[in-house]
């Protein structure tokens with residue numbers, strides 16, 4: 013399903029570097045670009061054969077040697093030169109390490125040189141030279157072992173799990189130490205460029221990073237998280253699995269289950285004949301599908317469920333899935349941007365009407381405090397007496413979304429239970445209780461209208 017991609021399908025990071033190159037025995041030239049798999053270079057004289065050995069001067073002190081095969085060539089008539097694209101046949105691990113280090117140095121050179129404070133410069137340099145290079149070496153070795161079937165998926169995953177956790181911890185320590193948002197943003201960008209060629213072989217992580225629908229966590233990705241199905245092979249398998257087993261994905265699945273539990277409890281205790289439910293930022297509405305389609309819940313009264321999302325395709329998806337629900341349940345679909353509710357309250361009170369449950373899971377973490385407050389007020393005013401408002405949020409004291417941040421460039425508003433409860437209180441809503449998912453990463457602020 014998620015094959016579409018805008019990322020260049022390059023296997024390895026590449027540097028566009030002019031390095032002296034000598035092709036044995038007596039051809040001299042200059043590289044144009046260089047990666048772990050191949051090289052582009054220009055020579056003064058044409059090569060007579062297609063297989064050669066080359067020495068590449070990575071730095072004044074470091075030279076690597078490799079055998080290569082010519083893939084393409086071109087004569088640069090005006091310059092009287094000859095251009096070649098070659099693939100490497102064999103590398104010693106020692107030479108590969110030198111090459112990788114040089115790739116990292118080239119990518120990070122300007123960043124490090126641009127840091128004025130010495131104490132920051134040293135820490136950043138240390139991160140790339142020691143921590144990151146070691147991670148990249150391990151990753152590359154594991155990947156090639158998997159490609160050559162020299163390691164089982166389980167063993168490879170267990171290694172990837174360890175090296176990922178380690179580099180994320182080190183990255184997070186660096187971020188805390190630097191206290192410099194602009195610099196950290198640049199570091200994360202280079203981090204993704206350098207390890208992306210391996211990490212984004214995971215269809216899931218790549219999809220999460222690319223945000224093809226324009227924002228993080230769209231309904232298709234949420235469906236993947238709910239289905240918990242690995243889609244990719246080799247090193248991609250490891251990163252699919254790492255993403256699906258990450259506390260973030262676990263908490264998302266739990267959040268959906270907890271919301272289902274809250275809804276069913278409300279339905280079972282309801283004493284009125286017709287119930288109105290409003291789901292804001294419904295996405296694929298998996299909790300509703302679980303209740304009304306998978307478990308074929310038959311309510312004793314009529315329920316009208318209104319689903320709101322700004323993504324039309326998410327609404328169409330939900331509509332199709334929910335079609336086979338009980339006849340006692342009807343659905344209304346609204347392609348609204350929730351931010352408009354804060355601007356034109358009266359209009360949308362009229363459109364949506366009074367509600368018995370208003371809930372939102374997977375939205376509040378993306379909203380700044382001012383908007384969240386206005387939305388809570390708007391929703392609470394929609395409630396009939398004894399109606400409830402349920403807002404789910406990730407707990408910043410329980411979980412820091414490092415993997416979504418470092419590999420997928422996702423940012424959330426970090427809030428604790430106290431922070432969100434205070435937003436409710438600022439809206440003069442005091443009848444509040446809080447429930448949690450089994451891992452405690454997600455909390456649900458539930459408020460009943462008197």
Ligand SMILES: C[S@@+](CC[C@H](N)C(=O)[O-])C[C@H]1O[C@@H](n2cnc3c(N)ncnc32)[C@H](O)[C@@H]1O
Pocket residue numbers: 228229230231234268292293294295296297298320321322323326348349350351372373374375
């Ligand atoms: C993380 S998903 C959560 C979906 C669903 N509630 C769930 O938990 O599976 C976030 C959803 O919010 C929707 N969304 C984000 N901002 C929105 C806005 N301003 N107005 C309406 N929908 C929005 C997105 O389209 C997406 O479907």
